[in-house]
Amino acid sequence: MPTTHIAENAHELALQNFDTAANAMDLDPDTRERIKYPERVLTVSIPVRMDNGRVHRFEGFRVQHSTARGPAKGGIRFHPQVTLDEVKALATWMTWKCAVVNIPFGGGKGGITCDPKHMSQIELEHMTRRYTSAILPLIGPEQDIPAPDVYTNPQTMAWIMDTYSMTKGYSIPGVVTGKPLSLGGSLGRNEATGRGVYYTVESACEHLKMHLHGARVIVQGFGNAGSVAAELLYKAGAHIIAVSDSTGCIYNRAGLNIPEVIQMKSLCGHLEGFPDAEAILPQEMFALECDILVPAALENMIHEANAASVNARIVAEAANGPLTPAADRILQDKGTFIIPDILCNAGGVTVSYFEWVQDTQHLFWDAKDIYKRLEHVMKVSFNDVLKIHTERKVPMRIAANMLGIGRVAEAVQIRGIYP
Numbered sequence: 001m002p003t004t005h006i007a008e009n010a011h012e013l014a015l016q017n018f019d020t021a022a023n024a025m026d027l028d029p030d031t032r033e034r035i036k037y038p039e040r041v042l043t044v045s046i047p048v049r050m051d052n053g054r055v056h057r058f059e060g061f062r063v064q065h066s067t068a069r070g071p072a073k074g075g076i077r078f079h080p081q082v083t084l085d086e087v088k089a090l091a092t093w094m095t096w097k098c099a100v101v102n103i104p105f106g107g108g109k110g111g112i113t114c115d116p117k118h119m120s121q122i123e124l125e126h127m128t129r130r131y132t133s134a135i136l137p138l139i140g141p142e143q144d145i146p147a148p149d150v151y152t153n154p155q156t157m158a159w160i161m162d163t164y165s166m167t168k169g170y171s172i173p174g175v176v177t178g179k180p181l182s183l184g185g186s187l188g189r190n191e192a193t194g195r196g197v198y199y200t201v202e203s204a205c206e207h208l209k210m211h212l213h214g215a216r217v218i219v220q221g222f223g224n225a226g227s228v229a230a231e232l233l234y235k236a237g238a239h240i241i242a243v244s245d246s247t248g249c250i251y252n253r254a255g256l257n258i259p260e261v262i263q264m265k266s267l268c269g270h271l272e273g274f275p276d277a278e279a280i281l282p283q284e285m286f287a288l289e290c291d292i293l294v295p296a297a298l299e300n301m302i303h304e305a306n307a308a309s310v311n312a313r314i315v316a317e318a319a320n321g322p323l324t325p326a327a328d329r330i331l332q333d334k335g336t337f338i339i340p341d342i343l344c345n346a347g348g349v350t351v352s353y354f355e356w357v358q359d360t361q362h363l364f365w366d367a368k369d370i371y372k373r374l375e376h377v378m379k380v381s382f383n384d385v386l387k388i389h390t391e392r393k394v395p396m397r398i399a400a401n402m403l404g405i406g407r408v409a410e411a412v413q414i415r416g417i418y419p
């Protein structure tokens, strides 16, 4: 099991990160006050008749942190630890993330406190549809566009799209991204987050004059983002020496055969028992010497108690908020090069943007085109952040926040205040 360390309030952390960057930019107090907090927060009650005949009430949220640069954009998370504060934090990060990669969206996020691993497909469908109907006044292709996040997937998006469309009376594929291809989804969306992580790691290696070929990599979290990043790094010749998921960690000093690990995980649903690997504990995994560590699970996985043992040259944040501020400071002091989440994992929302553009134009692009455009966006954004990092002598995280916050600040200043 991963070491969960959820004592720190994610929204407080997001606000702290904001203040650090806003101070470094010398952002004026009026603009700060306008862009720091969510614009809209909705809590909904979701009654669902469960398979056993009883009614269970779930709690759900949708937060629009900013619509200054365009419609709110961000995923929907199904997880037992979802709280309103977590959703607020994730929505805030989406605002800066979309601005860092310069796509015309604001930031939003949604979630339901539930345990999807212990729910049937029918229960999940009913919960998703009732949630969609509850947040319906907020969402729409020009208002707020949900997407997959932890434990939601293209099927979840299909249910949302169908519920929304049925209510409006006609099909509106652009209300969500990360849809199945048959409903107007985009090629490359499923693997976009992991692919974006890979492009930023390539850029970081180039900057640090490190070879990706032969680099030792650890991937914590083997879901959509982690497994795709692991596979692309493996194909580039890196040695993926350890990977973990919520069931355990596996390790092989010489490198794991990632396509086989992926195959086993899809067949058995866990990593444990993979041949040619040793089972280790999460704290042992974080302490392994490596070149690149990719935290690709939940928030706050690297914290005050385990950060000192991390032995990596690069930390590539495929997850949202995987480092607490204390861990961030410890790793900065060690000289670790951190590719911050709002840059590193922005490939997902970037291809979501491509999907939305394709839906709007009713014209679809081929996979090569998507990868080329994604690589371009990720590499330009990496260099934009790196430029602030080197010129202003601030850590990469602050540099990314300065870039994102600066773009949002410019938008609200030029729009003025209504009325």
Ligand code: GLU
Pocket: 073, 074, 075, 076, 145, 146, 147, 148, 149, 150, 177, 178, 320, 345, 346, 348, 349, 350, 352
């Ligand atoms: N949930 C993903 C993220 O945190 C993707 C959001 C989207 O595509 O809108 O970036």
